[in-house]
Amino acid sequence: MSTTVTWREIDLGGSVAGGTSEKYKTGNWRVEKPVIDYEKCVRCLICWLYCPEPAIIRNGNEVKIDYDYCKGCGICAEECPRKAITMVPEEI
Amino acid sequence: MSKTNPVSKISDLPEESKFRPGHRLCAGCGPAITAKLITLAVPEAIIVNATGCVEVGTTIYPYSAWKTPWVHVLFQNNAPVASGIAAALEKLSAEGRAKKLPVIALGGDGATFDIGLGAISGALERLDKIIYICYDNEAYMNTGIQRSGASILGSATTTSPAGRVIPGKQENKKDLIGIVASHHIPYAATATIWLWRDMVNKIRKAVNYSEQGPAFLHILAPCQFGWRYEPHLTVKISRMAVETRLFPIYEVEDGQLKINFRVSKPAPVEEYLKIQRRTRHLLESRNAETLQRLKAWIEWNWLRLENLEKAGKVF
Amino acid sequence: MMTEALARQHRIALTGNDAVAYAVKQANVDVISAYPITPQTFVVETLSRYVNDGELNAKFINVESEHSALSAVIGASLAGARAFTATASQGLAYMWEALYAASGLRLPIVMALAARALSAPINIHNDHSDFFGMRDAGWIMFNGEEAQETYDLTIMAFKIAEDPRVLLPVVVSYDGFIVSHAITNFYALNDDVVKEFLGVRTTGPRIDPDNPRTFGVLALQDSYFEFKRQQYEAMENSRQVIKEVFQKYEEISGRSYAPLKEYMTSDAETCIVAMGSTVGTARHAVKTLREAGEKAGVVGILQYRPWPVKEAEQLFSRFKRIIVMEKVMSPGARAGPVYEDIAATIYPKHSEVKIIDFTYGLGGRDISTRGIIEIYKKGKELIDKGKTDRVYFHGVRGE
Ligand SMILES: Cc1ncc(C[n+]2csc(CCOP(=O)(O)OP(=O)(O)O)c2C)c(N)n1
Ligand code: SF4
Ligand code: SF4
Ligand code: SF4
Ligand SMILES: [Mg+2]
Numbered sequence: 001m002s003t004t005v006t007w008r009e010i011d012l013g014g015s016v017a018g019g020t021s022e023k024y025k026t027g028n029w030r031v032e033k034p035v036i037d038y039e040k041c042v043r044c045l046i047c048w049l050y051c052p053e054p055a056i057i058r059n060g061n062e063v064k065i066d067y068d069y070c071k072g073c074g075i076c077a078e079e080c081p082r083k084a085i086t087m088v089p090e091e092i
Numbered sequence: 093m094s095k096t097n098p099v100s101k102i103s104d105l106p107e108e109s110k111f112r113p114g115h116r117l118c119a120g121c122g123p124a125i126t127a128k129l130i131t132l133a134v135p136e137a138i139i140v141n142a143t144g145c146v147e148v149g150t151t152i153y154p155y156s157a158w159k160t161p162w163v164h165v166l167f168q169n170n171a172p173v174a175s176g177i178a179a180a181l182e183k184l185s186a187e188g189r190a191k192k193l194p195v196i197a198l199g200g201d202g203a204t205f206d207i208g209l210g211a212i213s214g215a216l217e218r219l220d221k222i223i224y225i226c227y228d229n230e231a232y233m234n235t236g237i238q239r240s241g242a243s244i245l246g247s248a249t250t251t252s253p254a255g256r257v258i259p260g261k262q263e264n265k266k267d268l269i270g271i272v273a274s275h276h277i278p279y280a281a282t283a284t285i286w287l288w289r290d291m292v293n294k295i296r297k298a299v300n301y302s303e304q305g306p307a308f309l310h311i312l313a314p315c316q317f318g319w320r321y322e323p324h325l326t327v328k329i330s331r332m333a334v335e336t337r338l339f340p341i342y343e344v345e346d347g348q349l350k351i352n353f354r355v356s357k358p359a360p361v362e363e364y365l366k367i368q369r370r371t372r373h374l375l376e377s378r379n380a381e382t383l384q385r386l387k388a389w390i391e392w393n394w395l396r397l398e399n400l401e402k403a404g405k406v407f
Numbered sequence: 408m409m410t411e412a413l414a415r416q417h418r419i420a421l422t423g424n425d426a427v428a429y430a431v432k433q434a435n436v437d438v439i440s441a442y443p444i445t446p447q448t449f450v451v452e453t454l455s456r457y458v459n460d461g462e463l464n465a466k467f468i469n470v471e472s473e474h475s476a477l478s479a480v481i482g483a484s485l486a487g488a489r490a491f492t493a494t495a496s497q498g499l500a501y502m503w504e505a506l507y508a509a510s511g512l513r514l515p516i517v518m519a520l521a522a523r524a525l526s527a528p529i530n531i532h533n534d535h536s537d538f539f540g541m542r543d544a545g546w547i548m549f550n551g552e553e554a555q556e557t558y559d560l561t562i563m564a565f566k567i568a569e570d571p572r573v574l575l576p577v578v579v580s581y582d583g584f585i586v587s588h589a590i591t592n593f594y595a596l597n598d599d600v601v602k603e604f605l606g607v608r609t610t611g612p613r614i615d616p617d618n619p620r621t622f623g624v625l626a627l628q629d630s631y632f633e634f635k636r637q638q639y640e641a642m643e644n645s646r647q648v649i650k651e652v653f654q655k656y657e658e659i660s661g662r663s664y665a666p667l668k669e670y671m672t673s674d675a676e677t678c679i680v681a682m683g684s685t686v687g688t689a690r691h692a693v694k695t696l697r698e699a700g701e702k703a704g705v706v707g708i709l710q711y712r713p714w715p716v717k718e719a720e721q722l723f724s725r726f727k728r729i730i731v732m733e734k735v736m737s738p739g740a741r742a743g744p745v746y747e748d749i750a751a752t753i754y755p756k757h758s759e760v761k762i763i764d765f766t767y768g769l770g771g772r773d774i775s776t777r778g779i780i781e782i783y784k785k786g787k788e789l790i791d792k793g794k795t796d797r798v799y800f801h802g803v804r805g806e
Contacts, residue, residue, distance in 0.1 A: 006633060007632075012612055013512045013612050013634070017618075018619035019157070021112050021113065021157040026114060049102050051128075052120060071118075073316075074323060087324075152625045154630070158619065162619070168474070175470075179488075180437060183438065183464075211474065211475045214470055
């Protein structure tokens with residue numbers, strides 16, 4: 001995705017509003033997707049803690065994967081102490 | 093600035109980090125986890141990022157992953173830029189013209205161990221009220237995996253390839269904390285993402301200390317792309333670096349060195365080297381001498397730290 | 408000077424360096440960071456003394472290098488401070504990449520430059536190699552001829568830099584030793600007058616915790632050019648702002664400024680162009696030449712960037728011959744930088760005007776009234792013979 005603004009409207013001096021990366025979805029980088037088995041999940045938040053994107057949304061102690069951003073690195077599945085997360089191939 | 097308290101549980105951390113998704117760092121990037129944990133540890137801070145992977149991957153116009161004030165100027169000047177911001181905020185806040193926030197200079201190992209070291213030394217010597225955090229992925233990743241003063245002995249990079257005659261980098265990792273602590277600053281420590289609580293609390297401690305003078309953190313942040321391992325192993329590799337004693341976890345507080353994670357029975361370093369293609373060649377018999385040197389260094393370095401710890405306030 | 412203007416100022420005797428420091432103190436800067444280098448060192452020393460004596464409430468960051476000096480000032484400026492640095496020669500060269508960062512980030516930083524030659528071989532004396540080295544860095548560039556101009560330009564620099572139509576860094580250069588170290592009398596505005604003229608800094612990019620922005624993005628092929636074009640426009644805007652500030656300053660001080668300083672130009676046929684302290688010497692030379700019946704004049708360059716295109720075209724197109732004197736060498740170029748600017752301004756429209764370029768004074772090689780008269784005569788003769796296709800050297804042995 002590229003920007004189309006002209007030099008008249010572009011932000012001053014190479015700056016931009018913070019947090020705007022949310023508009024850029026990285027979910028299509030993924031080849032495998034993590035799926036949480038909530039039966040096994042004990043709400044320990046380890047997956048949330050280590051997700052590099054972060055693509056795991058936390059609500060209190062509940063966790064939910066945000067597939068808009070998840071790049072499928074598999075760290076959550078590797079680190080989950082309950083093996084509650086499985087990496088499954090993305091359908092093409 | 094108000095004092096921050098240590099966290100004990102993951103749930104003590106804020107629910108949402110100021111490090112936002114949509115950035116372009118590699119899948120499973122250790123420095124990304126580091127950046128995220130920094131913002132979870134100190135949500136209200138100004139980040140001054142040196143050129144490198146984190147800077148490049150998080151602020152491609154018109155997108156920025158940082159929901160906290162963030163600045164990039166050059167590769168080797170994050171420390172003095174941070175000093176300038178901290179000095180300005182001290183003056184302007186006293187006059188009610190600005191709000192004071194912790195100022196964190198963030199830089200890779202290239203920015204910190206190598207090109208920016210002189211400027212960092214200046215900031216430390218002046219006791220500027222900043223927090224310096226080095227995320228160490230042990231090479232210049234942004235320019236394509238070149239050797240740095242932080243790359244470990246024997247590691248293959250594009251400027252220290254595992255050749256037939258010279259099997260990777262032939263020098264040991266620079267003693268960064270030794271250099272930093274010799275400035276006799278209030279606080280310096282190592283950390284890594286696996287030991288998240290230790291890391292978060294050290295960052296918080298550093299913020300508290302930064303009201304007196306500089307505080308420094310050296311954080312090991314594995315890089316799947318440059319170390320050439322499977323992306324899901326980032327946290328595991330961070331753990332193995334500690335458990336093999338390759339990356340000791342310690343702090344220097346008020347001149348006293350303290351080992352924070354005592355590894356009584358180190359795991360065999362071969363296990364660590366084996367799963368990374370940057371170091372796998374060290375297990376070949378023709379590279380036995382380099383491997384031996386690395387193992388000797390690990391042993392010597394651990395002993396050195398234990399001796400320093402016993403010696404009392406030597407920094 | 409008018410009596411009201413006089414009442415707003417006082418007469419003071421200081422070196423050029425101290426005149427700069429005095430102006431910076433009166434401008435109430437918030438943060439200073441600089442590193443010592445001859446011949447600028449006294450600026451740093453005097454400012455340190457002001458701060459440590461409590462005469463100036465600013466943070467002085469004693470950095471370990473010029474690279475860090477400009478970096479610290481960039482940080483301070485981003486935090487909303489009025490920030491100042493000073494340097495010379497190698498120090499400026501060492502700042503190089505940060506010069507572009509300061510203008511690219513659109514920071515209203517002010518820098519003083521005690522112009523000096525560049526190594527190798529090392530030389531601490533005046534020429535303009537350092538100054539011209541930053542030509543394309545996106546800074547507004549002024550050159551003060553003596554302490555008075557340097558003082559006035561330093562005060563005005565903050566006003567120009569911080570104007571929301573501009574937001575660019577400004578450098579005020581003055582000749583090393585010749586100006587930096589010579590004590591002269593000049594008029595300084597009273598503190599309250601400067602305070603009212605400048606106020607505190609309120610404009611420009613600024614870190615705001617309540618509105619977190621990212622400064623210094625990675626701008627790729629799809630945006631870098633737009634950022635740079637926007638920066639170019641700021642430099643264009645500065646033309647009008649500089650005019651306004653000069654005018655406002657004249658109302659306060661009684662001293663009138665223009666981008667190009669003219670002396671006996673109205674009926675001149677042959678004009679000497681110079682910059683810095685040489686301009687004063689050139690006026691003496693022209694006076695003598697006039698007495699001998701020569702229709703000579705002088706143009707001194709006060710504002711180098713933005714190059715005063717309109718003023719330059721109007722002025723330079725009037726002459727038959729232009730003799731450019733440059734204290735800088737541009738090996739391999741057609742001519743020195745000032746020649747090139749003048750040529751680009753008047754050619755091809757005014758092709759009847761002939762220009763010739765002289766390099767002189769490198770590394771502090773003295774230039775006298777007699778020397779300038781020689782350049783004038785030689786320049787005039789060479790132009791009339793049509794031999795203007797190379798750069799000539801004045802005052803170097805073996806030429
Ligand atoms: C003065 C200068 N020299 C070289 C570069 C090119 N460069 C940009 S980032 C980088 C390496 C960064 O390495 P490091 O600090 O370890 O960060 P990483 O990319 O590994 O995260 C280099 C060499 C530069 N930007 N500026
Ligand atoms: S790591 Fe596993 S058990 Fe813990 S919250 Fe995540 S999915 Fe649940
Ligand atoms: S696979 Fe990686 S990116 Fe996706 S949710 Fe898990 S840790 Fe986050
Ligand atoms: S190269 Fe390494 S540090 Fe850089 S983005 Fe990829 S994983 Fe992260
Ligand atoms: Mg690195």
